[in-house]
Amino acid sequence: MQNRKGLFITIDGIDGCGKSSQVRKLAADLKEKALKKPDSAEQREIILTKEPGGTKAGKIFRDLLISSEYDLDPITELLLYCADRREHQNKVVIPETERENIVICDRFIMSTYAYQIFGRRLDSGILEYLTARTINRMPDLSIIIDVDIDTAVARARKRLERDFRMHQEGKFEQMPGQFFERVREGFLWYADNHKDTVIIDGNRSFNDVNKDIMRQVDKIL
């Protein structure tokens, strides 16, 4: 383990890969572990958060970003994801890890590489420039849940239609399959080229995926 305070764990993947359900389950599992071992390092507060939208200003960025209503220019979109991340670092990730808590975040920078650089085909130089100057706390562990595009798109659409949220949140879900192929390629590229990043096969049962996630998290606790 690096000599740093707290822990910052991120879970990522294409829409519908199952990450939000796994983030919630991981938080519940860690809380249960802490109850069982009251004197251990696991006795840290668990902070469940997300990008975009993990801060007060971030909720406004999120509305702008994921609605299909605004038809944002791709570079505007990239800048807003970076602005949301900067706010989230300063208001949540850094203060909570400084308090030695465990921050579990639904999505992080791998999503920006996957969706904006690979999906939208933007120049990675802008993202690298902004990241180097605005992000101080990188994850101790990044998990990418990898699933087949057809499975992911079907799961994401089903969930949005069930919740009647396709209009407010369905911007990416309405994109063609080739877009998601590029996004998936972006996640795989990120894992191949960055340390502390692992891929977990999400085409399996919820419990099997959860077990693999817990195995990875146990290594850094």
Ligand SMILES: Nc1ncnc2c1ncn2[C@@H]1O[C@H](COP(=O)(O)OP(=O)(O)OP(=O)(O)O)[C@@H](O)[C@H]1O
């Ligand atoms: N391993 C799994 N097998 C089958 N269904 C799953 C699995 N994991 C999650 N699901 C279901 O798929 C749907 C999407 O899951 P979830 O919301 O966790 O995905 P997500 O990746 O966070 O999606 P989004 O990015 O669109 O918010 C939910 O209905 C969930 O119950």
Ligand SMILES: Cc1cn([C@H]2C[C@H](O)[C@@H](COP(=O)(O)O)O2)c(=O)[nH]c1=O
């Ligand atoms: C952080 C981040 C996210 N996105 C996209 C990916 C998803 O379609 C939405 C967020 O929705 P979720 O229900 O919270 O998964 O935002 C992106 O394009 N770029 C990013 O950096």
